[in-house]
Amino acid sequence: MPPVSMAMQAELLRLDGNTAFKKERLGAAIDAYTEAITLCPDVAVYWSNRALCYFKRKDWTRVEEDCRTVIKLDNSSVKAHYMLGLSILEREDYAGGIKELEKAIELGRDAKPTGNMVDDIWQALSNAKYKEWERYSSKQAWNLQKLKDACERALLQHHFLENPQPEEIGKEVSKDITDQLEILKEVFNKAAEDDTPKEVPDYLCCKITLDIFRDPVITPSGITYERNVLLDHLQKVGMFDPITREPLNKNQLIPNLAIKEAVRAYLTKHGWAYRMS
Numbered sequence: 001m002p003p004v005s006m007a008m009q010a011e012l013l014r015l016d017g018n019t020a021f022k023k024e025r026l027g028a029a030i031d032a033y034t035e036a037i038t039l040c041p042d043v044a045v046y047w048s049n050r051a052l053c054y055f056k057r058k059d060w061t062r063v064e065e066d067c068r069t070v071i072k073l074d075n076s077s078v079k080a081h082y083m084l085g086l087s088i089l090e091r092e093d094y095a096g097g098i099k100e101l102e103k104a105i106e107l108g109r110d111a112k113p114t115g116n117m118v119d120d121i122w123q124a125l126s127n128a129k130y131k132e133w134e135r136y137s138s139k140q141a142w143n144l145q146k147l148k149d150a151c152e153r154a155l156l157q158h159h160f161l162e163n164p165q166p167e168e169i170g171k172e173v174s175k176d177i178t179d180q181l182e183i184l185k186e187v188f189n190k191a192a193e194d195d196t197p198k199e200v201p202d203y204l205c206c207k208i209t210l211d212i213f214r215d216p217v218i219t220p221s222g223i224t225y226e227r228n229v230l231l232d233h234l235q236k237v238g239m240f241d242p243i244t245r246e247p248l249n250k251n252q253l254i255p256n257l258a259i260k261e262a263v264r265a266y267l268t269k270h271g272w273a274y275r276m277s
Contacts, residue, residue: 006039006040007039007040009039010035010036010039010040010043010046011036013032013033013035013036013039014032014033014036014045014046014049016028016032017029017030017031017032017033017036017049017050018049020032021049021052021053026053026056026057029049029050029053030050030053030054033046033047033049033050033053034050037050042073043073044069044070044073044074044077044080047066047067047069047070047073048066048067048070048077048079048080050066051063051066051067051070051080051083052079052083054066055083055086055087060086060087060090060091061087063083063084063086063087064084064087064088067080067081067083067084067087068084071084076107077107078104078107078108078117078121079104079117081100081101081103081104081107082100082101082104082117082120082121082124084100085097085098085099085100085101085103085104085124085125085128086101086124088100089124089128089131094128094129094131094132094135095132097128098125098128098129098132101121101124101125101128102125104121105118105121105122105125108121118228122214141192144188144191144192147188148184148185148188151184152181152184155177155180155181155184156177200212200266201266203259203262204259204262204263204266206224206225206226206229207223207224207225207242207243208225208226208229208230208233208242209226209229211226212263212266212267213226213256213259213260213263214226214263215227215228215255215260216255216256216259216260216263217230217253217254217255217256218253218254218255218256218259219241219244219246219248219252219253220241220246220248220252221241221243221244221246221248223241223243223244224256224259225242227253230242230253231250234248234249234250
């Protein structure tokens with residue numbers, strides 16, 4: 001443990017950094033956090049605060065470095081996993097970025113991060129999965145087209161080998177080839193369908209936001225809502241079910257585990273091809 005005077009000095013530097021950050025003096029904030037890190041390198045918040053400054057500057061390499069240090073010191077930091085995920089995505093490492101964002105979502109359920117961070121993480125995760133799908137889809141479409149071309153060539157070569165005198169039976173050969181090429185086209189069209197984004201079923205979406213559920217809860221009326229949206233309604237609008245208008249308070253909300261599992265299964269199957277609004 002560092003001497004008390006060093007710890008106090010580091011904390012004062014953190015406060016100076018916070019003041020500078022609020023005034024958008026990022027250079028001064030970085031300098032203050034760096035001095036605090038020099039005095040107390042094992043305090044995660046100093047690293048995460050400096051990472052946030054680099055994040056504002058879009059200095060992704062330094063964001064990644066500092067966030068990795070934060071996670072070594074405190075693996076439960078939602079903010080660090082979130083910023084790390086975004087910095088990794090900047091390198092177009094979608095698998096790595098998605099992994100960190102999913103970790104941030106998992107931790108965020110219990111940590112109750114401030115502001116709109118959970119929504120921001122979900123949006124970033126959705127965009128990352130969509131970009132991952134775009135890359136996969138483009139590569140898959142290219143491979144399918146090459147395979148289709150190869151199959152068409154092989155089919156034509158086979159027909160000409162089987163029919164060395166096309167002048168005598170040209171019409172039959174032409175019709176036979178046409179039919180088989182049409183079948184081949186249908187097969188490849190069917191294969192391409194699996195790479196098309198699917199529309200999310202209504203029962204997996206909140207009736208208020210029309211967005212896919214993240215944390216679904218069911219009311220005594222039997223209607224399922226997104227938890228945060230419903231809690232916001234109860235606080236700002238009134239203590240009643242938004243649809244049935246029946247009296248309702250937050251203690252009556254029950255997690256809808258069946259819908260939550262259905263969402264998980266849907267995203268496992270289609271999540272990479274679904275972009276949240």
